[in-house]
Structures are given as C-alpha cells and as structure tokens.
Amino acid sequence: MPLTSVVPSAIKSHSGSTVAIKLERFCRLSSDDRSAIDHVCRNVRVVDARRDLISEGSRPQFVHLLLDGWATRYKVLPDGKRQIVSIFLPGDFCDVNVFILKHMDHSIGALTRLKVAVITPEEMRELTANRPRITQALWWHELVTMAIQREWTLNVGQRTAYERIAHLLIELYLRLEAVGRASDGTCDFPLTQTDLGDATGLTPVHVNRTLQELRRDKLIALERKRLRILDLPRLKDLAMFNPNYLHLDGEGSHLDANG
Amino acid sequence: MPLTSVVPSAIKSHSGSTVAIKLERFCRLSSDDRSAIDHVCRNVRVVDARRDLISEGSRPQFVHLLLDGWATRYKVLPDGKRQIVSIFLPGDFCDVNVFILKHMDHSIGALTRLKVAVITPEEMRELTANRPRITQALWWHELVTMAIQREWTLNVGQRTAYERIAHLLIELYLRLEAVGRASDGTCDFPLTQTDLGDATGLTPVHVNRTLQELRRDKLIALERKRLRILDLPRLKDLAMFNPNYLHLDGEGSHLDANG
DNA sequence: CGTCTGGTTGATACGACTCAAATTTGGTGG
DNA sequence: CCACCAAATTTGAGTCGTATCAACCAGACG
Numbered sequence: 151m152p153l154t155s156v157v158p159s160a161i162k163s164h165s166g167s168t169v170a171i172k173l174e175r176f177c178r179l180s181s182d183d184r185s186a187i188d189h190v191c192r193n194v195r196v197v198d199a200r201r202d203l204i205s206e207g208s209r210p211q212f213v214h215l216l217l218d219g220w221a222t223r224y225k226v227l228p229d230g231k232r233q234i235v236s237i238f239l240p241g242d243f244c245d246v247n248v249f250i251l252k253h254m255d256h257s258i259g260a261l262t263r264l265k266v267a268v269i270t271p272e273e274m275r276e277l278t279a280n281r282p283r284i285t286q287a288l289w290w291h292e293l294v295t296m297a298i299q300r301e302w303t304l305n306v307g308q309r310t311a312y313e314r315i316a317h318l319l320i321e322l323y324l325r326l327e328a329v330g331r332a333s334d335g336t337c338d339f340p341l342t343q344t345d346l347g348d349a350t351g352l353t354p355v356h357v358n359r360t361l362q363e364l365r366r367d368k369l370i371a372l373e374r375k376r377l378r379i380l381d382l383p384r385l386k387d388l389a390m391f392n393p394n395y396l397h398l399d400g401e402g403s404h405l406d407a408n409g
Numbered sequence: 410m411p412l413t414s415v416v417p418s419a420i421k422s423h424s425g426s427t428v429a430i431k432l433e434r435f436c437r438l439s440s441d442d443r444s445a446i447d448h449v450c451r452n453v454r455v456v457d458a459r460r461d462l463i464s465e466g467s468r469p470q471f472v473h474l475l476l477d478g479w480a481t482r483y484k485v486l487p488d489g490k491r492q493i494v495s496i497f498l499p500g501d502f503c504d505v506n507v508f509i510l511k512h513m514d515h516s517i518g519a520l521t522r523l524k525v526a527v528i529t530p531e532e533m534r535e536l537t538a539n540r541p542r543i544t545q546a547l548w549w550h551e552l553v554t555m556a557i558q559r560e561w562t563l564n565v566g567q568r569t570a571y572e573r574i575a576h577l578l579i580e581l582y583l584r585l586e587a588v589g590r591a592s593d594g595t596c597d598f599p600l601t602q603t604d605l606g607d608a609t610g611l612t613p614v615h616v617n618r619t620l621q622e623l624r625r626d627k628l629i630a631l632e633r634k635r636l637r638i639l640d641l642p643r644l645k646d647l648a649m650f651n652p653n654y655l656h657l658d659g660e661g662s663h664l665d666a667n668g
Numbered sequence: 669c670g671t672c673t674g675g676t677t678g679a680t681a682c683g684a685c686t687c688a689a690a691t692t693t694g695g696t697g698g
Numbered sequence: 699c700c701a702c703c704a705a706a707t708t709t710g711a712g713t714c715g716t717a718t719c720a721a722c723c724a725g726a727c728g
Binding site: 206207223225227228229231232233235236245247248250251252253255256286289290292293295296297299300301302303304306307308309350351390392394395397399 | 465466482484486487488490491492494495504506507509510511512514515545548549551552554555556558559560561562563565566567568609610649651653654656658
C-alpha cells in the first residue's frame with residue numbers, strides 16, 4: 151500500500167503535517183487532535199546546519215519536534231571518538247519526557263538547516279491531557295525510538311561494514327517514506343561519509359570503499375546528497391533487514407479517531 | 410553516600426523491595442506508593458536459567474518486573490549472529506508500555522533462574538492512576554533505559570575490546586550497587602564469556618584474552634560467577650566511563666512523597 | 669566415571685584502521 | 699563568471715585488532 155493513500159491532502163497544509171502523518175501511522179487522529187498538534191508547533195526555532203541544538207550536560211527545558219531537516223543525537227568520548235547514536239528525521243520528537251532528567255547525557259546536532267518546534271512541559275501536558283490517542287501515539291513513538299536504538303546496537307555489534315551501511319540506508323529510506331519524504335527508492339541524504347562512519351562505527355575511508363562496493367554491485371546510487379536504492383529486495387536481503395522493529399504495520403488502528 | 414543509608418530496612422521485607430529501592434533513586438515514595446508496588450508484584454512467575462521469558466514475534470501481553478535474577482534482551486540475525494542488546498537486573502521493568510506494540514522485535518532470555526512479577530495492562534493502569542510519583546518514576550526508568558541503550562551503541566561502536574568490556578563491567582556493578590546488590594567492589598556475575606561476547610560484539614576467544622589482560626593489569630578479579638573490581642578509578646578512566654547516563658543523582662528528589 | 673559446558677591456548681587469516689596524498693566538489697567573494 | 703578555498707571524496711600502501719579454526723583442559727553433574 152503506497153503511503154500517499156493514507157495521507158489526506160488536507161493535512162499537508164498544516165505546520166505539523168509531518169508529525170501528524172507519522173502519528174497516524176499508529177492510529178487515526180481526530181481533527182481536534184490534529185489542530186492540537188498544530189497548536190503546539192507554533193513556536194518554531196530555526197537552527198543552522200552543523201550547529202548544536204542541545205549540548206551534553208545542559209538542562210533539558212523543552213521538548214523539540216523536528217518539522218524539517220535532519221539531526222543527529224551523538225556522544226563524544228574523551229579521546230575524541232564520536233558516535234552518532236541516532237538520527238532524527240522530520241516528524242520525530244526529541245525525547246517526549248526529557249525534562250524529567252537533570253542533565254542531557256548526549257548532544258543533538260543539526261545535519262542540515264532545521265525547523266524545530268519548541269514545546270514547553272506545560273504545552274506538552276495540555277497536548278496529552280484528555281487526548282488518549284495522542285498520548286498513546288506518543289508512547290508508540292517512544293517505543294519505536296527505543297526499538298531503533300536496539301537495532302543500532304545490533305547493527306554496530308554484529309554486522310559487517312557492508313551489511314551495516316546497507317542496513318542504515320534502508321532504515322533511513324523507509325522512515326522517510328513513512329512520512330511522505332521518499333518514494334521510488336529515492337530520497338534526500340545529507341550525511342557525509344564521515345557522518346556515516348560516526349553512525350556505523352567505521353572510519354570515513356572504509357565507508358568510502360564500502361559505498362563504492364555497494365555502487366559497483368548496482369545496489370545503490372548516492373551522489374550530491376541524494377540516495378537512490380536500486381534494488382531494495384536484494385539490499386534488504388544482504389543487510390538482513392527485518393522491518394519489524396520499525397513497527398509501521400498500523401499497530402493501533404483499532405483506536406477510533408472520534409471516540 | 411553509601412546506598413544502604415537510603416534503604417529503610419522496613420522495605421526490604423516486601424516482595425517488591427528491589428523495585429522500590431530502584432524507584433526511590435528517583436523520588437521518595439509514600440507508603441501507599443510502596444504497597445501499590447507490592448500489590449502489583451503478587452503474581453510471580455519463575456523461569457529457569459537459560460530459558461526464554463519472551464520470544465521475538467510474540468504478542469506482548471504483560472509487563473514484566475524482574476524481582477530476582479539476571480535476564481537479557483537479545484536479537485538474532487538470520488546468519489546466526491546474536492547480540493545481547495541489554496541486560497535486566499533485579500528491579501528492572503521490561504518495557505512499561507509494551508502492549509502498545511503488536512509484536513516483540515526481540516527476545517528476553519533468563520541468564521539465571523528468575524523471579525518475575527507478571528503485570529497486566531489493567532494493573533499497570535491502576536498502579537499509575539492517581540500516583541504521579543510512580544508515574545514519573547516509571548518515566549524516569551524508561552528514560553534511563555534508553556540512555557543505557559545509547560551508551561551501549563557508543564560502546565560497541567567506538568571503544569576497543571579492552572575498554573568495551575571494562576565499561577560493561579563497571580555499568581553492571583554500579584547498577585547493582587544502586588539496588589543494594591553490590592558493595593565493596595564485589596557482585597554476582599552470572600554471564601559466561603560467550604554472553605559477554607554477545608553483549609560487546611566480540612568473539613568468546615577474544616573476550617577470554619581481554620579478561621586475562623584486565624586481570625593481569627590488576628583491575629578486576631572474575632571467577633566462579635563473582636566479579637570483584639580491584640581498582641574502580643583506574644578502570645573508569647581507561648573505559649572512559651562517564652556515569653552521567655545512569656542518571657543516579659537523585660533527579661526527582663524535589664517531588665515530595667506525601668504531597 | 670564419562671559427558672558436557674565453559675574456559676584457555678596457539679597458529680593463522682582477514683576486515684577494518686592508519687597515514688598520507690591526490691582529486692573533486694561546493695561555496696564564496698572578487 | 700572565474701579564482702580561490704575549505705570540505706568532502708577518493709586512492710594507495712602498510713599495519714593491527716579481532717576473528718577463525720582447532721585443540722586442549724577444568725570443573726560440574728548425572
């Protein structure tokens with residue numbers, strides 16, 4: 151089923167459209183739900199590419215919701231090594247409940263120029279109070295985020311360089327597709343080879359050679375910040391990609407929108 | 410401050426004591442809170458060592474709370490490679506809200522004989538309804554779980570074998586200490602070298618050699634399922650261990666118990 | 669007392685890293 | 699529009715950390 155069929159075009163005009171699309175993957179939202187989301191997206195902050203949105207050690211004060219652009223969650227070791235532990239795509243929330251913690255244990259950096267909705271704890275409470283579907287959908291979002299994090303642990307722990315990069319490319323493509331930002335095997339891909347290395351635990355040199363292999367094998371095309379997946383089935387197979395962890399199979403569709 | 414000082418001995422007799430200890434790391438609980446936790450621990454299931462508690466693909470029906478023993482969350486690849494993505498210690502919840510998802514994307518296996526509280530969705534709702542401190546403490550637990558998962562991604566992605574194993578040993582020791590199950594640098598340690606390999610992305614052979622190095626360097630003693638950390642400061646240093654991600658610094662202590 | 673699981677050792681192989689340099693790309697200002 | 703610069707990509711040669719394969723050993727257990 152192509153995604154476009156589940157995206158009422160009426161939503162698209164709203165500021166929070168991408169989020170709505172994402173949450174509707176889990177359950178249908180009422181128009182009140184949707185306008186509540188829109189309402190909470192009114193405070194937009196723009197962040198330049200390659201700038202930090204949040205720094206390790208700082209006190210979390212807001213929930214952020216990525217409206218546009220790509221961001222990374224990363225940790226840096228005293229010896230300078232850096233690991234990108236996750237990637238935020240449009241429609242993703244940064245830690246629905248962070249303000250429970252005293253300090254951030256990681257940083258969030260912009261890969262591209264970002265548009266981010268800045269949401270106060272108060273607004274977050276208003277958004278979820280008496281909106282069980284949104285509350286549930288946010289929980290679902292958190293659980294999927296955790297599942298992705300586990301899959302990343304598996305990825306760097308057990309897969310070879312070739313499999314690892316293939317797996318990451320597929321994941322990002324599918325996640326983009328799920329929010330209407332990719333189709334026909336093609337999507338934006340703003341990561342540099344160094345970023346890819348930081349995300350997969352490989353050196354940039356090795357990432358380069360591995361990408362060349364993937365290209366040589368006619369599995370992908372990647373240039374000018376655009377990715378094209380040429381043979382998704384074969385790529386999935388070699389990457390041992392099991393999409394179950396993305397939980398995109400309409401899990402909460404039993405929840406009625408106007409209950 | 411030694412942990413024992415914050416553990417009223419009165420709690421210890423209750424079935425859910427370890428959980429209470431754990432959640433009280435975050436905020437003080439009222440006696441009603443504590444008995445509500447106890448109440449929810451009434452349904453105990455015992456699982457033999459090396460058996461699966463939950464299998465990938467199954468439908469999540471209950472929340473599980475580990476009362477005693479060690480368990481792992483793991484994923485297996487089609488080629489047979491296996492990654493332990495996290496370790497459950499006494500007092501840990503397995504996914505406070507799992508039943509939102511349709512299928513498990515991983516399995517949970519017992520490392521030792523377990524005592525597990527089996528909690529229904531209804532009981533979970535009862536536990537949290539009108540108990541803001543418990544609700545918050547459970548959120549805190551989830552956030553810490555996520556933070557640990559991120560640190561594991563960093564661990565396998567960026568640290569050497571030596572650093573990686575050292576880091577894992579420290580984490581487990583500190584988490585046990587936080588629930589009163591370790592002190593004086595000593596704790597139970599039921600993992601085999603194969604388990605350690607599955608958790609760190611190393612082969613058992615290499616784990617063996619690395620442990621020998623750690624012993625030779627007088628950093629640890631590990632035999633007969635007992636771990637003794639001989640020089641925690643030096644071990645932390647070489648492992649680049651930053652405890653911030655465990656969020657043990659009494660984050661929600663401003664929340665009064667009897668409000 | 670044999671069997672089994674977990675731990676240990678040795679020899680060898682290979683995937684990924686390092687270092688260094690060349691080349692291409694993209695952005696910027698003249 | 700071109701010249702320039704910095705960032706990103708590519709290439710090559712050599713090295714190293716960890717994997718692999720294959721025994722062997724020790725203690726636990728029935």
